[in-house]
Amino acid sequence: MTSTILIRGAKVLGGEPQDVLIEGETIARVGTGIEAEGATVVDARGAILLPGLVDLHTHLREPGREDSETVLTGTKAAAVGGFTAVHAMANTFPVADTAGVVEQVWRLGRESGYCDVQPVGAVTVGLEGKQLAELGAMHESAAGVRVFSDDGKCVDDAVIMRRALEYVKAFDGVVAQHAQEPRLTEGAQMNEGVVSAELGLGGWPAVAEESIIARDVLLAAHVGSRVHICHLSTAGSVEIVRWAKSKGWDVTAEVTPHHLLLTDELVRSYNPVYKVNPPLRTEADVLALREALADGTIDCVATDHAPHPHEDKDCEWSAAAMGMVGLETALSVVQHTMVDTGLLDWAQVADRMSFRPAAIGRLEGHGRPVAAGEPANLVLVDPAYRGVVDPAGFASRSRNTPYEGRELPGRVTHTFLRGRATVVDGKLA
Amino acid sequence: MKRHLISAADLSRDDAVLILDTAEEMARVADRPIKKLPTLRGRTVVNLFFEDSTRTRISFEAAAKRLSADVINFSAKGSSVSKGESLKDTALTLEAMGADAVVIRHHASGAPHRLATSGWINGSVVNAGDGTHEHPTQALLDAFTMRRHLAGAPDGGPTHHQGGGDGTGRDLTGRRITIVGDVLHSRVARSNVHLLHTLGAEVTLVAPPTLVPIGVERWPCEVSYDLDSVVPKSDAVMMLRVQRERMNAAFFPTEREYARRYGLDGDRMARMPEHAIVMHPGPMNRGMEITAEVADSRRCTAVEQVANGVSIRMAVLYLLLGGAVLEPAAESAETKAENPNSRTEESK
Incomplete structure (x- = not known):
């Protein structure tokens, strides 16, 4: 019936x-x-009325960390937040670096029935940045993977990154880079600046993100591939992406709701609920990110929904896990920061939270116009x-x-x- | 006074002077044959040390014992995670044991703040050094030492130590304090910058640029990369300990180069004003940031700072725990036993 x-x-x-x-x-x-x-x-x-929202960046934690989230609970949260499709990041246990794991996640998503789950495949085996995972096999699997990311870790080796960018061209894939120069962020606990200097917490400098983005847009241009930048968080990163787009290079970027609203001043509480990677930045960064999302330099909003069990946040700052849940509050934060401020109208919200992310992920059946058929x-x-x-x-x-x-x-x-x-x-x- | 001592930045000028003045009174107790006050009898002070620091722990222990508090030393080395017990569970355990004050040393910046604000415990929290954040009692004992040397003369002019009580009621207005070394990783420097500024001193930090934090421009102090230009204008030069392993992370090329550019030797000390003092929070790296000649000189207050640390920590515990009236310990055991107040407390 x-x-x-x-x-x-x-x-x-x-x-x-x-x-x-x-x-x-x-x-x-x-x-x-x-x-x-x-x-x-x-x-x-x-x-x-909007098209169902599409998240390019969700941590569903299954398999491996079912104490923090499962595909079922994560997709329920997604539905509550207005999402009809989420991209499940690969940093699970085991890592989603084989056809078997991505198919398992894909199947769990189908069984949940609350939201479509499009698995993201790891770029490298075990997210270790050394050897390419079987990207083709993951693409050809039932999961049909097109977005590849070592998110949580940066593909920092320039040669590996170059090869990955080139290799996925064969099946119109995209590499989503977690831009974090590892040596510049050893021991990093929060944004490096005035607040970190006072609090005595290890700094995560903006340049550690910007230097990788600069390298990767140049690499993508060189090999004629597309690259997607995960959770862009600094004003300097915006400038680099704006420049790359002005060259006509196929570069896309996402911003999280929390980077559109929260700043590192909140870390003064030492409450680890504000601990996230990349870290909360400054007011100037927040304003630059909003402007970039409004003018299209940043293509889309992605939640980086990162569930953690209570005990991993109910502790001292340095011992706490990084990440925030975001699926159920994403649209409200976007309305608060972008719509109610006059920076975006609702049609543009549909673009940034549905059309564009679906297009970047080459996701079928989502991010479609509200029209007959x-x-x-x-x-x-x-x-x-x-x-x-x-x-x-x-x-x-x-x-x-x-x-x-x-x-x-x-x-x-x-x-x-x-x-x-x-x-x-x-x-x- | 507030209930906790987490950051030197939380202290007003009056709070700070009150602590220093109280410490002067405490110092007088140390000159008596019986170095003990009954004020905190029946109260429990826990020294919760997640990091080895025998010096700081015994200083707090001596302070608490001179105030007649019961002292429990809880050594919990290693991170809470690797140890398997969380800071929260440790705190709940101490709360269950009835700790009136928890003196905490932790490798994680902000751990004392979490302990004080998370609702895990009701007692007072004293920060005995957290990560690279703050070490407020060290800054207080440093200020105490400076005040005795630099603010004691009747006209407010510099003078050498003239016995207990010098400088009472005064702050450090106009004194020029130079702090030299690994500012980036130093909780001592952070606390000192806040406190000395509050007390009216003019602070200059001297370090290689690699050891100055990004964001320092908002601190209430000057920054210089040139020790020689600052030394002649300093009333006190505080040398910070520099860990040799910083060299491996390329903060500076070699120990020798560091010592040449940022170490205090006899020649540099000779260019300090005559009244100026040399300070060091210890433990010293002789040959690195300070030469033996300077460390052992009359102008170096390192040992005096240790003694002053006990007085300061007595004052802090006394003020935080609201220890009734400041009065000397009873002269003999009999009179002590006859004190009705003390008996009441003991029967609690």
């Missing part, structure tokens, strides 16, 4: 209110005054909502959010994955 859902009066991509009729897995009609007998009606007056991957957002973040209510297995107790705007009321509601009235269906 085919289900029929009529979304009534939603502002499609923030535009004029329209009705959207979903039949089965597909959008059947978009228009005004649509009637459909027997359809489940969703009153969406005042809400924004397209897959019904959709999300409804109530932009007028104001709420205080309470991690106790998270769908994620982990609670390491930097936004606890903070008031943020906007709320995902409904998420539809191929016509099936995964979230209804803000709760998992």
Whole structure:
């Protein structure tokens, strides 16, 4: 039996209110005054309708660290956050560096039913940066991997990086680089600057990110490949990517929600909930990142959702794990930092959080226009909502959010994955 | 006074002077035949040391014992993670044992701050050195030593140590203090910059540029790379310990070059003003940052600093734990036993 859902009066991509009729897995009609007998009606007056969000950068932790997240709990969190597809990073145990592991993650995603899971393959065996993993085998597997990353570690060897960039051209792949010069960041605990000097915490200098990005955009240009920069975090990185794009090189970049909002001043609390890699930077960096996301220099928002068990954050700073959960708060942070500030309209949010990331990942069936005949991957957002973040209510297995107790705007009321509601009235269906 | 002592930056000028003045009174106790006050009888002070530091630990231990507190030494070397027990669980254990104050030395910057603010314990937390962050009691004992030498004369002018009490009530306004060495990795330097600035001194840091942190421009001090130009204008020159292994990380080329450019030898000391003192928090690397000639000279206060450390730590514990009235210990065991207050405390 085919289900029929009529979304009534939603502002499609923030535009004029329209009705959207979903039949089965597909959008059947978009228009005004649509009637459909027997359809489940969703009153969406005042809400924004966007294509389902796509995350290029998610840590689902399975296999290996099921104490912090599983594919099931991670995809539930994704659905709550309005995502219909996430890219699962490769730094699991075992590492997703073989066809077997990526297929396992892909299959777990299919079984979860809350959100599509597109595994990312490791660039090198064991993320060790020495030997290329079987990139072709991962691509040809059922998981159909096109995005490769050693995220968590930088592919710092210039020759390995060059080879990876060249090799994936054969199947239109992309290398997503975690840009971190390892020698410059030995013992790094936070952004290097005024605050690290006072707190006596090891510095993670901006140049350690920028020098790798500069090298990699030049390498990509040299070999005619595309490169994607993960979680870009500094004003200097923005300048390099802007320059590379001005040359016409195929360079894309992402920014995390937390780098759009939080600064290293928060580290003064020594509360490890603010410990993340790359680290929180300065106010000037935050403003440069917002501007770059607005003008398209930065292509997309990616969460870098990084769940950690409580004990890994309930300790002294240097012993704590790096990372923050982000799937369930991403859209609110983007509304707060980009929409409510007038930097982006909702159509541009759809671009930065759905169209562009899907295009970079060459993901089929996601990041599509809200139009008849397209897959019904959709999300409804109530932009007028104001709420205080309470991690106790998270769908994620982990609670390491930097936004606890903070008031943020906007709320995902409904998420539809191929016509099936995964979230209804803000709760998992 | 606040409940904790985590950072020298948290101390106001009046707080700092109060601690120094109290330490002067404590120092007088050390001159008595019975070096003990009953003020903290029945209170428990835990020395929680995650890092070896016999000097600092015994200084706190002596201070607590002279105030009649019960002292528990808890040595928890190694990182909490590798040890298998978290800082939190250690803290909960100490809380269960009824620690009134926890003196913590930890290799991780910010660990005392976490201990004081995470709700794990109710007692006072005293930072006895955390990573490369701060070491506030060291800065206090340094300031105490400087005040005795530099702020003691009636006209506020420089003078050498003239016995206990010199400088009481005064700060270090206008004194020019030079701190030389591995500022980047030094918790002593950080605490001293904050405290000396609060006390009105003019601080200059001298180090090779590699050992000065990025971001230092916001500190309330001057920075120089040239020791020779600063020495003649200094009322006190504080030499920081430089670990030889820094050489391997290319912070400087060789020990010899470091010693030549940034070490204090007899020639440099001779160019200091006549009244100026040489300080060192210890342990000294003789031949590296300081020559034996300087270390053993009359102008070097390193040993005096150790003695002053006990007085300062007594003052800090006394003020944090709100130890009633400052009064000398009873002259004999009998009178002590007859003191109704002490009996009440003991029966608690």
